[in-house]
Each structure stands twice: as C-alpha cells, then as structure tokens.
Amino acid sequence: MSKKTGIHLKHFLLSIVENLSATAVTMVIVLIFVLFPLSFSRFNTIQTMREQYNLMDTYFSISNRIGQKKPYRPISNQIIIVDIKDVYNRDSLAHLFKSIVSAGPKAIGLDVFFDERKSEYADSILSKITSLPHVVSPFMLKDEILGEDKTFATLQTSFYMDTPSPNSGFVNLATSGANETCRIFSKTLTFDGKQVDNFDMALLKVISESDYTMAMKRAQNDEYINYSLSSYSVFSAEAISSNLDILKDKIILIGDREDISDKHVTAVNARMPGVDIHAMTLATMLNGRYVDTMSEFGAWVLAFFAIFLFLPFIRLMKKNEWTSIFCPILQTLLIISAIFLCYVIFVSCGYYVRVVYALLGIGFIELGFNLYIKLKDLCVRLFSRWF
Numbered sequence: 001m002s003k004k005t006g007i008h009l010k011h012f013l014l015s016i017v018e019n020l021s022a023t024a025v026t027m028v029i030v031l032i033f034v035l036f037p038l039s040f041s042r043f044n045t046i047q048t049m050r051e052q053y054n055l056m057d058t059y060f061s062i063s064n065r066i067g068q069k070k071p072y073r074p075i076s077n078q079i080i081i082v083d084i085k086d087v088y089n090r091d092s093l094a095h096l097f098k099s100i101v102s103a104g105p106k107a108i109g110l111d112v113f114f115d116e117r118k119s120e121y122a123d124s125i126l127s128k129i130t131s132l133p134h135v136v137s138p139f140m141l142k143d144e145i146l147g148e149d150k151t152f153a154t155l156q157t158s159f160y161m162d163t164p165s166p167n168s169g170f171v172n173l174a175t176s177g178a179n180e181t182c183r184i185f186s187k188t189l190t191f192d193g194k195q196v197d198n199f200d201m202a203l204l205k206v207i208s209e210s211d212y213t214m215a216m217k218r219a220q221n222d223e224y225i226n227y228s229l230s231s232y233s234v235f236s237a238e239a240i241s242s243n244l245d246i247l248k249d250k251i252i253l254i255g256d257r258e259d260i261s262d263k264h265v266t267a268v269n270a271r272m273p274g275v276d277i278h279a280m281t282l283a284t285m286l287n288g289r290y291v292d293t294m295s296e297f298g299a300w301v302l303a304f305f306a307i308f309l310f311l312p313f314i315r316l317m318k319k320n321e322w323t324s325i326f327c328p329i330l331q332t333l334l335i336i337s338a339i340f341l342c343y344v345i346f347v348s349c350g351y352y353v354r355v356v357y358a359l360l361g362i363g364f365i366e367l368g369f370n371l372y373i374k375l376k377d378l379c380v381r382l383f384s385r386w387f
Contacts, residue, residue, distance in 0.1 A: 054183065055339075055356055056224070056291070057267035059346045063228035064268045078286065079232035079251045079279050080240075084112070085258040087237045094122035096237055097129050097254070103247035107206040108135045109199065109282075111171060111255035111275045114158040127160045136202045138171040139164055141191055150221075151190040164191065169202030173264055173277060182264045182272075184222045185281045187215060200281040207251060207286070215285050224291035225281050227268045228347070232279040253279055292351050299354035306358035307365050335359060 082100065087093050093112075100108065110130065117123045130137045139161065141152035161168060170189060173182050188195045197205070205212040215223075234257070235243070255275030256262070262274035269276075284290060294302070342353040 054181070054267075055342075055354075056183070056346070056352050057181065059343050059352075060227040060267035062343065063347060079253065079283060080247065081232055081234045081257070081275055081279055082237060082240050082252060082254045083234055083257045083275075084237050084254060085256050090114070090118050090122040090126075094119075094125040094129075096241065098125055099241060099244060100247060100252055100254070101129055101132065101135070103244040104249065105247045105252045106134065106249050107203055107251050108132075109203045109251070109253045109278065110135065110137050111199070111253060111278060112158075113138065113140075113156070114160070117159050123159070126158075130158075130160050133167060134206050135167060136199065136206060137161055137165070137168040138199055139168055141170045141172050141189055141196075150186060153191075155191060164196045167202060167206065169197045169199035171199045171274065171278070173274060180265065182225070182266050182277060184224050187221050187223065198281075200278055200285065203251070203282055204285050211285055211288075214288070218290065223284070224293070224352075225266075225277065226284040226287075226289045226291055226350070227266060227280055228289075232276070232283065251282065253282075289350060291346075294352060294354040296354075299357045302353070302355065303357035303361045307361045310362050311365055331362075335362070 082096075084093065084096070087096060097110075114123075114126060129135055137158065137160075139158075140156040141154075142156060143153040145151045145153055155164070155170075157163075164170075170191075172189070173185070185198060185200065187198050187201050189198075190196070201212065201215065204215060232253075240247070253275050255273065255278075257273040257275060259273070263271040264274060264277060266272045266277065338355060338358075342355050345351055345353055
C-alpha cells in the first residue's frame with residue numbers, strides 16, 4: 001500500500017469512526033435521558049429523591065426569605081389563627097368558642113377533634129356552635145381503598161357528627177408519609193360513593209360562593225399550595241380573649257399549633273402546623289394565587305429544545321483552548337440565568353416551568369460531548385500507529 005493511499009484510507013476510516021462514535025454517544029445519551037425517569041420505579045432511593053425534591057420548593061423558600069427582609073410585608077387581614085395550645089380543658093374551650101362566635105366573624109374553621117363527650121355544659125355549647133351555618137367542622141378520611149382513585153372507606157369525626165355535613169370538610173393533608181413534603185391539596189375526595197369537600201373548600205364556600213365556584217371550575221382536583229403568601233396572623237387564646245373586636249367579619253381558624261401529630265414538612269418550614277397549612281391553602285384560593293404547572297409533555301419538549309440549542313454552543317466553545325476555559329463559566333451563567341428567568345415567571349405569573357429535565361439533558365449532553373472528544377482522540381492515536 002502506497003503512503004498516499006494509506007493517508008486517504010486513514011482519513012476515510014477516521015471520518016467513519018468519528019461519525020459512528022458521535023452517533024453512538026448521542027444515542028446513548030438520549031436513551032439514558034429518556035429512560036432516566038422510567039428507572040425511578042426500579043430504585044426506591046431515586047424515586048424518593050424525585051418525590052421529595054421540587055424546584056418549586058426553592059422558589060417558595062426564596063420568596064419567603066425575601067419577604068421577611070422587606071420593611072413591610074403585605075399581610076392579609078382576612079385570616080386569623082387562634083392557637084389553643086394553652087387551653088387544657090373542654091369547658092374553657094367551649095367558653096372561648098362562644099366568645100369568638102359572639103364577636104361576629106365571617107367564618108370559623110375548627111381544626112379540632114372532640115372524640116367523646118366529657119362535659120354536659122361544654123358539649124351542649126359545642127353542639128350548638130358547630131351547627132351554625134358559618135362554622136366548619138373537620139373530619140378525617142381513613143382506610144383508602146386500594147385500586148380506587150382517592151376513595152376512602154371510613155372516617156374519624158367528633159362526637160357531634162356521625163357523617164359529613166354540608167358545613168364540614170376533610171382535613172387530610174396530601175401526603176403519603178410522615179416525612180413527605182406537603183405541596184398540594186385535594187379539593188374533593190370520595191367517601192361512601194360521594195364527593196366530599198376539603199376543609200378549606202368548605203370554608204371557602206361559606207366565605208365566597210364565587211371563589212368556591214371558580215376553584216371548582218379549575219380542571220385539576222389537586223392544586224399546589226402557594227407558600228409565598230404571607231396571609232394570616234396568629235393570636236393565642238389568651239390574647240384573643242381580650243381583643244375580640246378584631247374578629248369582626250374575619251375568617252377564624254382554631255387549632256393547636258403545638259400538636260406534634262399535626263406537624264408537616266413544607267417548602268418553607270420543616271415543622272409547619274396543620275392549621276397554618278390550612279391558612280395558606282385558603283389564602284391561595286381567596287387571593288386567586290393558584291400555581292399552574294407545565295405538563296410532563298411540555299417539560300420534555302423544553303428539554304429537547306434546550307439540548308439541541310445548547311449542543312452547537314458546546315461544540316463552538318470546545319474548538320480551542322481559550323474558549324474551552326471559559327466554557328464552564330459561561331455554561332454556569334446560562335443555567336443560573338435560566339433558573340432565575342423561571343423564578344421570575346413563577347413569582348410574577350404563578351406558572352411553574354419544569355426546567356429540571358432540560359438541565360439534566362444539558363448535563364448529559366455536556367458529559368457525552370466530552371466522552372466523544374476523548375473517544376475521537378483515542379481513535380486518532382490508534383490509527384496513527386496502524387498507518
């Protein structure tokens with residue numbers, strides 16, 4: 001074989017190997033990227049990480065921290081939480097409830113269970129108060145039926161209620177485990193073949209029929225709780241007893257904020273009381289600050305567009321030594337800018353852009369391109385030895 005023919009053959013084989021290696025690496029990356037979500041079902045740890053982490057949590061946390069540093073935070077004066085942690089007997093509770101009702105609030109939500117009768121005097125007051133049309137009582141749905149979509153077989157109620165009434169709602173928070181982040185609330189669930197309202201939906205119906213109708217008209221039954229809203233104030237039972245005049249035409253939520261069994265992980269607090277979550281949920285609907293999210297399909301489309309837009313940029317930046325030095329810096333700045341833009345859209349429009357798949361895709365492409373360059377250099381060295 002002549003030297004000229006060997007050179008041509010080497011270039012020909014190099015071009016074939018280069019194209020094949022680029023195609024192979026790209027296909028492997030695409031397959032990994034496509035199969036990455038599917039692999040979650042095989043690995044419980046990764047599945048848990050996917051369920052527990054959500055970029056939306058970061059957005060809420062940032063909004064909350066920024067809000068705390070402002071000299072003035074707009075706080076809705078509609079919702080007031082009355083903390084009954086220091087009220088230890090039912091007679092005192094009954095007297096407190098009676099005083100709150102007499103103050104003329106717009107609506108009262110009792111996030112308190114009374115399992116059995118104890119005091120004839122107190123129990124008679126509680127029965128009368130909970131029968132008022134503007135007072136909403138809680139019940140807990142239990143024993144979810146396997147194979148059914150959010151259908152429950154039994155419920156826990158207070159002594160004065162046997163079955164769900166029009167002015168009652170379930171207080172189940174949308175979590176499947178003790179350490180799972182509480183992000184959403186279900187507007188309705190199924191019990192005994194009937195749709196029953198969420199506790200906050202039942203309150204909303206008492207407060208504003210139009211807001212209740214708007215909430216029910218939204219397509220999804222599960223809504224995200226907007227934790228960026230500073231939407232309520234808190235008073236102890238003792239403090240509210242001497243300031244009953246502030247309750248006029250307000251929305252009152254009554255609960256024990258120190259109840260260990262009613263603490264939940266949220267985006268802004270690792271131990272948020274259930275009554276506070278109900279206040280946030282109610283504020284989300286009253287203020288019309290619903291969070292809309294990009295669909296799974298939309299997230300994949302965005303990811304593939306991001307990959308194909310970013311790949312030429314990577315190839316351009318890897319052409320020489322100087323650009324390859326600045327490539328990681330520019331890449332980091334671009335990713336930070338993209339996340340910041342998504343944050344601005346989230347805060348201003350209440351729309352959550354699911355950018356995580358796009359970021360994962362860009363990371364895989366970057367890794368794949370580096371592998372491709374290494375493979376190409378290896379092939380060049382091998383062919384140089386052979387020819």
